[in-house]
Amino acid sequence: MSETADSLASLRSDERARLEGRLLQRRRAARVADPTLGWGELVRGRVNIHHIPGSHGLMVKPPAVHVLVEQLRACLDRIPG
Numbered sequence: 001m002s003e004t005a006d007s008l009a010s011l012r013s014d015e016r017a018r019l020e021g022r023l024l025q026r027r028r029a030a031r032v033a034d035p036t037l038g039w040g041e042l043v044r045g046r047v048n049i050h051h052i053p054g055s056h057g058l059m060v061k062p063p064a065v066h067v068l069v070e071q072l073r074a075c076l077d078r079i080p081g
Helices: 003-013 064-077
Strands: 023-027 047-051
Touching (some): 023 064
């Protein structure tokens, strides 16, 4: 099992570890059985998913990073105050 899988398994087993609020997930588009990739079990609020073009490593490089920046900017602009 990977380190990430181990960490998620630990969080799932401890009800106190559930995250309050919402989670914003940015990832490449893919057809998967669980669109939240397991995060839905760990967050008490909603999991918002935004798809970024390209692979995991390429989403932080042009041209995909421009999509990421625009999505993050839109999310930050919605924060009150």
